[in-house]
Amino acid sequence: LMVWLRRTTHYLFIVVVAVNSTLLTVNAGDYIFYTDWAWTSFVVFSISQSTMLVVGAIYYMLFTGVPGTATYYATIMTIYTWVAKGAWFALGYPYDFVVVPVWIPSAMLLDLSYWATRRNKHAAILIGGVLVGMSLPLFNMINLLLVADPLEMAFKYPRPTLPPYMTPIEPQVGKFYNSPVALGAGAGAVLCVPIAALGAKLNTWTYRWMAA
Numbered sequence: 001l002m003v004w005l006r007r008t009t010h011y012l013f014i015v016v017v018a019v020n021s022t023l024l025t026v027n028a029g030d031y032i033f034y035t036d037w038a039w040t041s042f043v044v045f046s047i048s049q050s051t052m053l054v055v056g057a058i059y060y061m062l063f064t065g066v067p068g069t070a071t072y073y074a075t076i077m078t079i080y081t082w083v084a085k086g087a088w089f090a091l092g093y094p095y096d097f098v099v100v101p102v103w104i105p106s107a108m109l110l111d112l113s114y115w116a117t118r119r120n121k122h123a124a125i126l127i128g129g130v131l132v133g134m135s136l137p138l139f140n141m142i143n144l145l146l147v148a149d150p151l152e153m154a155f156k157y158p159r160p161t162l163p164p165y166m167t168p169i170e171p172q173v174g175k176f177y178n179s180p181v182a183l184g185a186g187a188g189a190v191l192c193v194p195i196a197a198l199g200a201k202l203n204t205w206t207y208r209w210m211a212a
Helices: 002-033 040-064 069-090 104-116 121-139 141-146 150-156 180-211
Strands: none
Touching (some): 040 180
C-alpha cells in the first residue's frame, strides 16, 4: 500500500506542478510584448522561473534519489508550455506571444551537481541552487532577443486583463536596470538556495506523511 501511495503521490505532483508551471509561464512569459517593461520585468521573470524550477526539481530529485530527475521535471514543464504556446497561436496570436523558458540546461546543471557530489542533499541545494539562479537568465536571453518588433505587437494585440501598471505607454528600455541579466542572475542565485531548501523540506514532510 505504501509503495502504491508513494508512486501515486509522485505522479500526481508531476501533473499538478507541471500544469501550474504552465499557467505561471503563460502569465510571466508574454511580458515581452510590453516594450516599456521588456527589460525591467526580465529580472522578475528570471527570479520567478528559476525559483519555480528549483523547488520542484529539488523535491523530485530527493524524492526519487535519482540524478536526472530535475531534467525530467524541466522537460515535462517545457512540453506543457509548448502546448500552451500552440493554443495561443491557434487563437490568432503571434507565434511568439508566449515565450517558452529554457529550463532544461539549468536543470541539467542541478542534476550534475547532485551526481558529482555523490547524491549529497546539501551540496545539491547550495551548488545546484546557485547554478540554476545564475544560468537561467543567461539561457533565456535568446527569448528576449528573438521577439520581433515588440512595441508594435504591444498595441496590435492588447491584453484586456493586463494590470494598469503594465500597460504600454512609451518605451522605457533600460531605464530602471542597466543590466537585467546580471541582476536577474544575481538575485536568482541568492534566492534559489532557500527555495531549494524549501523543496528539500517538502520532500521530508512528504516522507513523514507517508510513513505515518
